[in-house]
Amino acid sequence: MATAHTTVDSGDFSRLRGWLRRLRSGDEIARLVTLLFASSVILLTLLLVYRLWDESVQARQTFGWTFLFSRVWDPVAGQFGALPFVYGTLVTSLLGLMVAVPLGLGAAIFLAELAPRRISDGLTFLIDLLAAVPSVIYGLLGIFIVVPLMRTVIQPALQQTLGFLPFFQGPAYGIGFLTGGVVLAVMIVPFIISVSREVLLAVPVEQREAALALGATRWEATWKAVVPYARAGLLGSVFLALARALGETMAVTMVVGNNPNISASLFAPGYSIAAVLANEFSEATGDLYLSALMELALVLFLVTFILNGLARILIVLTARRGSGMAQV
Amino acid sequence: MNVAKLSAVLLLALVMALSACQDSSITILNAAGATFPYPIYSKWFDEYHKLHPNVQINYQSIGSGGGIRQLLDRTVDFGASDGPMSDEQLAAAQIQILHFPTVLGADVPSYNLPGVTAELKFTPQALAGIFLGKITKWNDPAIAEANPGVSLPAQDIVVIHRSDGSGTTYIWTDYLSKVSDEWRTRVGRGTSVNWPVGLGGKGNEGVAGLVKQTPYSLGYVELVYALQNNMTYAAVRNSAGVFLKATLGSVSAAAASVAASMPQDFRVSITNPGGATAYPIASFTWLLVPTRIEDAAKRAAVKDFLTWMMTAGQEYCEPLAYAKLPQEIVARETQAIALIQ
Numbered sequence: 237m238a239t240a241h242t243t244v245d246s247g248d249f250s251r252l253r254g255w256l257r258r259l260r261s262g263d264e265i266a267r268l269v270t271l272l273f274a275s276s277v278i279l280l281t282l283l284l285v286y287r288l289w290d291e292s293v294q295a296r297q298t299f300g301w302t303f304l305f306s307r308v309w310d311p312v313a314g315q316f317g318a319l320p321f322v323y324g325t326l327v328t329s330l331l332g333l334m335v336a337v338p339l340g341l342g343a344a345i346f347l348a349e350l351a352p353r354r355i356s357d358g359l360t361f362l363i364d365l366l367a368a369v370p371s372v373i374y375g376l377l378g379i380f381i382v383v384p385l386m387r388t389v390i391q392p393a394l395q396q397t398l399g400f401l402p403f404f405q406g407p408a409y410g411i412g413f414l415t416g417g418v419v420l421a422v423m424i425v426p427f428i429i430s431v432s433r434e435v436l437l438a439v440p441v442e443q444r445e446a447a448l449a450l451g452a453t454r455w456e457a458t459w460k461a462v463v464p465y466a467r468a469g470l471l472g473s474v475f476l477a478l479a480r481a482l483g484e485t486m487a488v489t490m491v492v493g494n495n496p497n498i499s500a501s502l503f504a505p506g507y508s509i510a511a512v513l514a515n516e517f518s519e520a521t522g523d524l525y526l527s528a529l530m531e532l533a534l535v536l537f538l539v540t541f542i543l544n545g546l547a548r549i550l551i552v553l554t555a556r557r558g559s560g561m562a563q564v
Numbered sequence: 565m566n567v568a569k570l571s572a573v574l575l576l577a578l579v580m581a582l583s584a585c586q587d588s589s590i591t592i593l594n595a596a597g598a599t600f601p602y603p604i605y606s607k608w609f610d611e612y613h614k615l616h617p618n619v620q621i622n623y624q625s626i627g628s629g630g631g632i633r634q635l636l637d638r639t640v641d642f643g644a645s646d647g648p649m650s651d652e653q654l655a656a657a658q659i660q661i662l663h664f665p666t667v668l669g670a671d672v673p674s675y676n677l678p679g680v681t682a683e684l685k686f687t688p689q690a691l692a693g694i695f696l697g698k699i700t701k702w703n704d705p706a707i708a709e710a711n712p713g714v715s716l717p718a719q720d721i722v723v724i725h726r727s728d729g730s731g732t733t734y735i736w737t738d739y740l741s742k743v744s745d746e747w748r749t750r751v752g753r754g755t756s757v758n759w760p761v762g763l764g765g766k767g768n769e770g771v772a773g774l775v776k777q778t779p780y781s782l783g784y785v786e787l788v789y790a791l792q793n794n795m796t797y798a799a800v801r802n803s804a805g806v807f808l809k810a811t812l813g814s815v816s817a818a819a820a821s822v823a824a825s826m827p828q829d830f831r832v833s834i835t836n837p838g839g840a841t842a843y844p845i846a847s848f849t850w851l852l853v854p855t856r857i858e859d860a861a862k863r864a865a866v867k868d869f870l871t872w873m874m875t876a877g878q879e880y881c882e883p884l885a886y887a888k889l890p891q892e893i894v895a896r897e898t899q900a901i902a903l904i905q
Contacts, residue, residue: 309758311729311754311755311756312752312753384777387778409722410777410778411774411778489766490766493763495762495763505764507764514766515728515729518626518729519630519728521628
């Protein structure tokens with residue numbers, strides 16, 4: 237159908253005809269529809285932020301920047317501050333990461349590199365099921381299994397051996413930052429394992445073969461050739477898990493103690509932003525109270541955003557030549 | 565083509581026929597609010613619908629705060645709340661709202677003391693001191709002197725309170741505000757307060773779970789919940805000096821003792837009342853009804869339901885472990901129904 241166009245057709249007209257042809261053949265429609273879907277996600281997020289910003293205006297005007305640094309949360313007196321909740325969110329999430337990352341990465345390396353294929357597939361299936369368990373179930377597991385274990389066995393043991401550190405002092409309720417962190421760790425380990433395993437399996441076999449050909453042992457090949465190649469993906473899985481941990485609500489609120497308190501001791505009860513929103517939102521009467529809760533939601537959004545931004549920067553910085561990221 | 569057109573026409577005809585079948589004489593009332601009375605309310609609405617099949621009442625237990633918000637936004641016909649609306653809220657509402665007490669609830673102090681089988685007694689000062697964090701050990705004199713002959717352990721008291729906003733907390737903090745000046749100035753009363761000490765559990769079930777799990781703990785739960793779950797709870801000394809364990813009878817007595825001095829709008833707190841048989845930590849739960857209801861059918865339905873609720877409906881309370889309204893209150897409420905126009 238390509239006829240030679242004379243100079244009678246101007247450039248714009250031929251572009252328009254080309255566009256109409258693509259439209260009729262379905263290409264342009266496909267492009268427009270997928271563009272719509274992609275932009276709808278961004279638009280929804282922007283709408284969410286806009287609504288949070290809008291609804292929190294009263295709290296922002298009343299408290300200003302002191303909201304971020306105040307430790308008081310008093311609905312009766314109308315004094316609200318975000319610091320205990322931000323502290324609790326960060327402490328439980330980081331504690332969860334500290335427990336889950338070695339466990340998860342170790343398990344992923346085992347499943348991807350060292351286990352026989354059948355065992356690896358079977359275990360992976362089970363671990364993916366774990367990732368689908370609702371968080372309330374983890375909360376119940378936390379209350380009925382982890383809390384008594386903490387109170388009777390683990391916390392007294394920690395107090396006896398490491399009690400000189402400020403982290404392990406104070407009465408052992410079983411409920412508190414430590415239990416919250418451990419329950420979060422149990423929840424995010426399946427994510428770390430499944431994503432890390434996929435990433436490790438995607439490392440080209442030439443990397444392993446090259447290391448082995450140079451005389452490395454199996455473990456050396458894994459640790460020195462495969463894992464560094466997959467480093468960007470592994471970091472990505474860790475930050476995915478962190479994002480889940482930051483927003484986790486029900487499991488945390490059941491075991492963290494729900495006391496807005498900042499304490500160096502991990503045995504002490506605490507609170508997280510998601511937990512206080514879940515607890516207090518439905519009964520919040522009064523515009524300032526609601527507005528303060530909305531501002532807390534905005535703070536959580538910002539914390540998640542900042543941490544994810546840092547994650548991306550870290551991934552870009554640690555990508556190096558000869559790793560998977562270098563092909564991006 | 566013909567089959568497609570035919571089926572489209574048939575579908576359209578079916579839809580039109582179905583919509584014409586809709587009975588427009590059913591009056592539907594929407595309500596929302598408190599979770600505490602939800603079991604008795606859903607029983608009432610169900611029984612009322614059986615008696616009056618043309619009236620259907622839908623209730624969403626989204627919490628007292630949500631109920632008040634929905635009522636003020638006019639998305640529901642009436643609301644329900646465990647705590648009365650404050651003066652500011654009533655002033656800010658564009659409509660005039662009446663409070664109708666429906667049933668009574670009470671808070672009980674539930675505890676977990678391994679090795680102590682006797683039933684404990686608490687004075688108001690002991691409870692206030694414990695929840696303020698000033699009384700920290702079980703064998704403190706303030707607790708021991710009310711429990712002669714009971715050997716209390718020298719352990720720390722683990723205080724458990726509600727983490728979510730709730731009418732249960734409102735009753736408890738209202739009582740503590742009345743018996744302790746320090747509580748009133750330092751913490752105050754509300755559905756959600758700044759607790760000086762303690763662990764928070766979500767819902768009655770959260771507090772109950774924490775109390776059961778944690779040795780040497782003390783928390784407060786709704787009487788209904790404690791009865792249904794066979795929890796150990798203590799007696800509290802009322803203003804007449806009598807140590808009373810909460811029962812349905814003593815809770816109704818608390819309401820009866822304030823009936824004479826009750827304000828017109830029924831927004832009264834009945835914690836710490838006078839009377840030797842009155843349990844001190846009790847409260848009404850209210851239905852919030854606007855004085856003006858435009859729709860005649862809805863207005864008639866609401867008034868009729870309220871009348872039924874106060875008379876025949878009260879029979880359903882005791883089996884569900886709610887305390888009934890005393891007769892004096894019912895008489896005054898019947899007068900107030902006439903204000904709905």
